[in-house]
Amino acid sequence: MSATTAPPEETEAWLRKENERLQRKALREHAARLEAEVIAENTLREIYEDQRRLKLLQQCAAAANEATDTEDAFITVLKLVCEYSQWPVGHAYLVDEATGDLVSTQCWHLRSPERYEPFRSCTMALRFKAGTGLPGTVLANRRAEFAPNITARANFPRRAAARVSGLNSGFAFPVFVGSVVVGVLEFFAEEHVQPDLRFLASMTEVGVKLGRVIERERAQRQLQQSHDETEVLISSISTVLIGLDTEGVVTRWNSAAEHCFSLAARHALGERLGDLPLDWDWSAVQKALTRCTNQRVPVAIDDLRYAREDGKPGYLHLMVNPGWAGMTRQLDAVLVGVDITQRRQLEQKLQQVQRLEAIGELAAGVAHELNTPIQFITDNLRFVGDSIAEVNKALALVLPHAPHGLAIDKEEIAYLSGELPRAIQQSIDGAERVAAIVRAMKHHSHPGGDHIPVDLNVLAESSITIASNEWKYVAEMETQLCPNLPVAHCDGGAIGQVIINLIVNAAHAIADENTRRGRPRGRICVRTFASSTRICLSVNDDGGGIPDAVRDRIFDPFFTTKEVGKGTGQGLFIAHSTIVDKHRGALRVATTPGEGTTFTIELPQT
Amino acid sequence: MKGIIFNLVEEIVTRELGDGTWDALLEAAKVDGAYTSLGNYPDEELAGIVTAAAQALGKTPAEIVAWTGRLALPLLAQRYPQFFERHESARSFILSLNHIIHPEVRKVYPGATPPDFEFDASSPERLLMTYRSHRKLCAFARGLMQGSADHYDEDIVIEETECMQRGHEACRFSIAVTKRVAVA
Numbered sequence: 001m002s003a004t005t006a007p008p009e010e011t012e013a014w015l016r017k018e019n020e021r022l023q024r025k026a027l028r029e030h031a032a033r034l035e036a037e038v039i040a041e042n043t044l045r046e047i048y049e050d051q052r053r054l055k056l057l058q059q060c061a062a063a064a065n066e067a068t069d070t071e072d073a074f075i076t077v078l079k080l081v082c083e084y085s086q087w088p089v090g091h092a093y094l095v096d097e098a099t100g101d102l103v104s105t106q107c108w109h110l111r112s113p114e115r116y117e118p119f120r121s122c123t124m125a126l127r128f129k130a131g132t133g134l135p136g137t138v139l140a141n142r143r144a145e146f147a148p149n150i151t152a153r154a155n156f157p158r159r160a161a162a163r164v165s166g167l168n169s170g171f172a173f174p175v176f177v178g179s180v181v182v183g184v185l186e187f188f189a190e191e192h193v194q195p196d197l198r199f200l201a202s203m204t205e206v207g208v209k210l211g212r213v214i215e216r217e218r219a220q221r222q223l224q225q226s227h228d229e230t231e232v233l234i235s236s237i238s239t240v241l242i243g244l245d246t247e248g249v250v251t252r253w254n255s256a257a258e259h260c261f262s263l264a265a266r267h268a269l270g271e272r273l274g275d276l277p278l279d280w281d282w283s284a285v286q287k288a289l290t291r292c293t294n295q296r297v298p299v300a301i302d303d304l305r306y307a308r309e310d311g312k313p314g315y316l317h318l319m320v321n322p323g324w325a326g327m328t329r330q331l332d333a334v335l336v337g338v339d340i341t342q343r344r345q346l347e348q349k350l351q352q353v354q355r356l357e358a359i360g361e362l363a364a365g366v367a368h369e370l371n372t373p374i375q376f377i378t379d380n381l382r383f384v385g386d387s388i389a390e391v392n393k394a395l396a397l398v399l400p401h402a403p404h405g406l407a408i409d410k411e412e413i414a415y416l417s418g419e420l421p422r423a424i425q426q427s428i429d430g431a432e433r434v435a436a437i438v439r440a441m442k443h444h445s446h447p448g449g450d451h452i453p454v455d456l457n458v459l460a461e462s463s464i465t466i467a468s469n470e471w472k473y474v475a476e477m478e479t480q481l482c483p484n485l486p487v488a489h490c491d492g493g494a495i496g497q498v499i500i501n502l503i504v505n506a507a508h509a510i511a512d513e514n515t516r517r518g519r520p521r522g523r524i525c526v527r528t529f530a531s532s533t534r535i536c537l538s539v540n541d542d543g544g545g546i547p548d549a550v551r552d553r554i555f556d557p558f559f560t561t562k563e564v565g566k567g568t569g570q571g572l573f574i575a576h577s578t579i580v581d582k583h584r585g586a587l588r589v590a591t592t593p594g595e596g597t598t599f600t601i602e603l604p605q606t
Numbered sequence: 607m608k609g610i611i612f613n614l615v616e617e618i619v620t621r622e623l624g625d626g627t628w629d630a631l632l633e634a635a636k637v638d639g640a641y642t643s644l645g646n647y648p649d650e651e652l653a654g655i656v657t658a659a660a661q662a663l664g665k666t667p668a669e670i671v672a673w674t675g676r677l678a679l680p681l682l683a684q685r686y687p688q689f690f691e692r693h694e695s696a697r698s699f700i701l702s703l704n705h706i707i708h709p710e711v712r713k714v715y716p717g718a719t720p721p722d723f724e725f726d727a728s729s730p731e732r733l734l735m736t737y738r739s740h741r742k743l744c745a746f747a748r749g750l751m752q753g754s755a756d757h758y759d760e761d762i763v764i765e766e767t768e769c770m771q772r773g774h775e776a777c778r779f780s781i782a783v784t785k786r787v788a789v790a
Contacts, residue, residue, distance in 0.1 A: 037643045041714045044644075048713035086705050191702075192692055 053202045056084045057209075064209040070094070071107055073213040074185070077206060078109035081187060085199070089116050089167060089188040091123060093135050095181065102128040102135050102184055115165060119188070122161035133157050134172045135184040142181050144173035144204050146195035150188070162188070169193040173203040176211040183214065240316065240337030243330070248272050248289070251330045260316070260339060262309045279307035285318065285335075292320040293333055303340070312556075314341040349574065367441040374438060378431040385424035392417045440465045451583075454492040456528050456537050456603075457481040463499040464526060471507040471524055474514055475541070480527040488535045489606045490583055498575040498587075499526075502539040502599045505571065509543025509597065516544065530605070534585075538600040545593035554589070579603070607649045607741070608715050612641035614678040615655065622677070627662070634658035646717055649741055668745040668771070675749020676756070683757055686710075696754040696762060697733055697783045701725060721747075737777040742770045744777035751781065759786050 059080050067073030078090035088111035093102040104124050110116045128136040133156055138145050147170045150156050151163050162168070167188040175183035185207070234241055235255040243252030253268040261268075261278050268276055274286065281304055288299040301318040308314040316337040323331045395417060402408060440462035464477055471477060488495075503524065510522030525540045546554060555576040572587075579587040583603055591597040616639075619628045632639035635654030641647060653667075660667045683690045689707050693699040708720040721741075726734035737744050748764050755762035763782045768774035 033642065040644050044716065045710075045713045048716075086709075191706075 049198070052084065053198065056080060057202055057205060060206045061209050064213050067213050070183075070210075070214050070217055071105065073210055074105060074107040074183075075109070077210060078107060078185065078187075081185070081203070081206070082109045082111070085187060085189070087187045087189040088112065089119065089165075090185065091120075091187075092175075092183060092185050093128065094183045095139070096127075099127075100130065102139055105183075116167070117165075119158065119161045119165035119167060122158050126157060131155075134170050135186055138172045138174050138184045138186075139181050142174055142176075142179075144171065144200040144207075146171045146200060148192055148194055166190050171195070171200065171203070173200065173207045175207045175214065177215045177218075178211075182211060185210070238339075240318075240335070240339070242273070242335040242337070244273055244289075244333045244335070245330050246332040248274065250276070252334075257337075259309075260314075260337065261306070280316075281305050285320070288318070288320045289333060292322050296322040298322065303344070304337070308341065310553075314339060315344050316340065352574070363441045367438045370434070370438045374431055374435045378428060378435060381424055381428045381431060385421060385428065388420045388424060392421070436465055451489045451491055453487040454490050454495065455485070456488050456495075456535060457485055459492055459496050460499060460526050460528060460537060463496050463503060466496075467500045467503040467507070470504045471510075474507055474511045475522040475524045478523060478525040480525065482528045482530060485528050486530055486535055486605055488603045490603055491578075494578045494582065495601070495603075498578050498601060499537065499539070501571045501575050502601075505599075506539055506541035506543065506597070509541050509545075513542070513544045533605055534602045535605055536600055536602050538598050540596060540598040542596040545595055545597055546589070546591040547593055551589075551591065555587075607647055607652050608643070608711075608718050609641040609645040609647060610643040610715070612647060612652065612655075613643050614681055615652070615674050616641070617681060618674050618677045619659070631655050631658045631662065634662070644715065671743060671745035672749035672752070675746040676753040677749075679750050679753025679757060690757065694758065695783060696751065696758050696760050697727075697781070699754050699758070700733065700735070700751060700781070701727060731782060733781040733783070735779045735781060737779065738770075738775075742777075744769055744771065744779075747777075748779070751779075755783060760784060761786050 060077050063076035063080065064073050067076065074092040078092060082088065082090045090109035092105045092107040094105055095101070096103045104126070108120060110120065113120075126133075128139070130136055130140040134145060134147055134150070134153075137155065147153050147156070149168060150170045151159055151168060153159070156162070162170075167190060169189045169192055170186060172184050172186035174181040175185065185203075234252075237254070238256050240257045240260050241252060241254040242250060242257055245251050249270060249272050250268045253263075253265040255265075257268070258264055261276075261280075263276065263278065273289075274282060284301055284304055288301050291297070292299045299320045301316070301320070304316040304318045306314050306316055317340050318335060318337045321334045321336060323333060395413065399408075399410065399413065402410075460479065460481060464471075464479070468477075503526070506524050510524065514520070514522055522542050525538075527538045527540070529536050529538075555572050576587050579585045579601055585604060586600075586602040588600045588602065589597065590600075616628055619631065629639075632655070635651065635658045637651045637654055656667045656670050659665075659670045663670070665673075689702070689710070690699065693702065704723055704725070708722070711718050711720045721737060721739040724736040737747055744766065748766065751764055752762055761784050765780040766777060767780055768776065768778040770777050
């Protein structure tokens with residue numbers, strides 16, 4: 001204060017000046033206070049805005065994390081942003097992957113649905129190409145866009161609807177997966193609002209967070225798709241695939257397993273394998289499983305017997321594989337089974353064929369060897385017969401003149417003269433029959449495979465001859481052989497075998513029926529005939545017929561109604577495969593239970 | 607009560623009635639008078655100042671409050687032009703109070719408790735507004751509305767059909783705004 005002290009004579013002027021100075025100082029202080037207040041207010045506003053934006057980002061991030069799907073995330077974020085910005089309208093688009101256009105989702109936030117309905121329905125009817133309208137601009141530029149005056153904006157197709165709904169400002173931001181825009185969110189306000197760059201930056205971050213939801217959903221979809229594909233692959237293979245967990249509970253049961261064991265997956269899954277109602281050699285499987293899981297090595301079962309759907313025995317080649325490190329407890333062991341029933345049947349059929357071939361070769365050799373001795377036996381017998389006739393004539397001349405006393409029993413000689421020619425004739429008949437059989441055997445044992453011209457009539461007769469031992473005690477044989485039958489091109493040996501089979505079957509059927517009805521004999525009729533395209537041979541019997549229950553199975557391998565040891569179940573199976581597979585012909589059956597059966601071989605005319 | 611209101615009153619009194627009057631009112635109200643816009647001060651201090659002014663000027667407190675409200679508005683328009691620029695009428699300005707202006711107030715003045723208004727804008731002629739506040743400063747609201755009509759060059763008719771000062775549960779205003787016709 002000493003500096004401003006002044007002498008008394010100048011007091012009034014000094015006071016005036018001092019007052020002016022203090023007033024200026026007060027004004028300066030006041031101005032400084034106002035400026036400080038403005039600075040503080042602005043800082044507070046920024047902090048407040050930052051906090052709100054941060055909170056919005058946190059809420060949006062949480063919404064993106066917790067959302068079950070994209071739509072769920074969109075709806076929550078639309079609501080959050082509308083609440084934050086006090087804007088009444090929010091909407092989301094997704095990019096249509098096929099066209100690249102933006103397509104409206106059903107996700108809207110509308111503060112007043114009635115008021116904004118014109119705008120909503122106008123929007124739902126549109127698709128936005130890149131560059132078109134507000135969302136299209138965002139899609140094209142790949143950044144947020146602010147439109148302070150949409151009703152005056154040139155590139156805004158929804159101008160009229162916006163005007164009706166009273167909307168004036170809009171902004172939109174992209175949803176990113178990586179650097180690709182996959183969707184757009186847009187918001188509208190009634191006021192004319194100026195762009196807020198920091199808000200737009202925050203919204204761009206929200207767009208990235210929303211993109212994570214879509215990315216996650218896509219990844220899940222892809223995973224599901226590849227899982228589905230794997231399932232399709234597993235279910236489409238014909239190999240049986242069974243997965244077991246550490247407790248031996250079934251975790252996988254593919255459609256081949258369903259088919260093989262006639263057990264649906266829904267009944268198998270979750271059950272212990274040993275508890276399932278499977279008709280198979282469980283003890284063998286159990287043993288293999290124990291060894292596999294204990295030693296962690298694959299174990300193979302070569303011929304695992306199981307009951308097929310039709311009740312017949314089937315065979316599986318089963319591999320029991322251990323689950324390996326890194327696999328879940330869900331797959332502790334994997335059973336892989338291949339049905340080898342058909343292979344086994346083919347092998348057996350092959351063996352049968354080989355055996356028949358061997359017999360055939362043997363028969364051919366035997367027939368050849370027998371042919372010559374039979375020939376001279378027959379010739380010699382004829383010679384002996386002729387000679388005996390001569391001797392008899394001579395005896396007839398000399399015997400009445402024989403002197404008494406000769407030790408000749410005249411009666412005995414008369415008896416021998418009568419019987420010897422008959423015995424010789426019977427021997428000749430027998431030898432000729434042997435010769436016929438030998439000829440037929442030679443015929444049938446002709447090396448098979450080649451299709452050569454064959455007269456089915458000849459084949460029929462020789463087959464009847466060979467099989468005569470089977471039918472002659474139970475049936476009469478009738479033949480109706482077409483006199484001008486065309487020549488068939490076929491494997492005569494194989495076809496002959498089929499005919500023999502049919503005759504033998506007919507004889508067996510008749511024998512059973514004879515017993516059942518107490519009749520002495522039945523009747524077999526072998527007929528040949530031809531149509532314009534086919535040459536046919538039928539074998540008809542008056543046996544008991546084939547019951548309905550088994551008619552569909554008579555051509556199956558191993559199927560037989562005969563008692564154990566009598567039939568192999570191969571005859572009709574081989575007959576069918578010979579006629580149908582090797583000769584492109586047909587083997588038909590017509591049967592009436594109680595009346596009889598007709599099998600007809602049809603061979604194509606070539 | 608936020609310091610900004612004290613500052614506005616101080617500015618108006620000083621401008622209209624002189625520096626000394628404000629100091630005299632502060633002394634009469636027995637308050638120290640150091641107010642910054644960012645601070646919070648007891649409502650009673652403002653009531654004391656208003657009472658002192660009413661006594662000194664021979665008016666009712668409500669008249670003093672309405673008078674300051676009307677004169678405060680141009681000061682607010684000067685200080686916060688962004689809230690005024692986007693409107694062309696007092697009606698739409700008043701309607702923006704709840705969702706634009708008061709949220710802003712809350713941003714800048716932590717702890718501020720501005721009133722919430724209820725609006726019925728279904729009639730284009732008459733805007734119905736309900737005011738509820740323990741401060742019962744409906745007169746200030748009326749003054750501000752008159753000030754905003756002045757700002758947009760409009761005539762305003764404000765009827766207060768119910769008033770907390772008269773024992774009602776809330777104050778209800780019926781407001782009609784018309785463009786001022788230029789007098790030749």
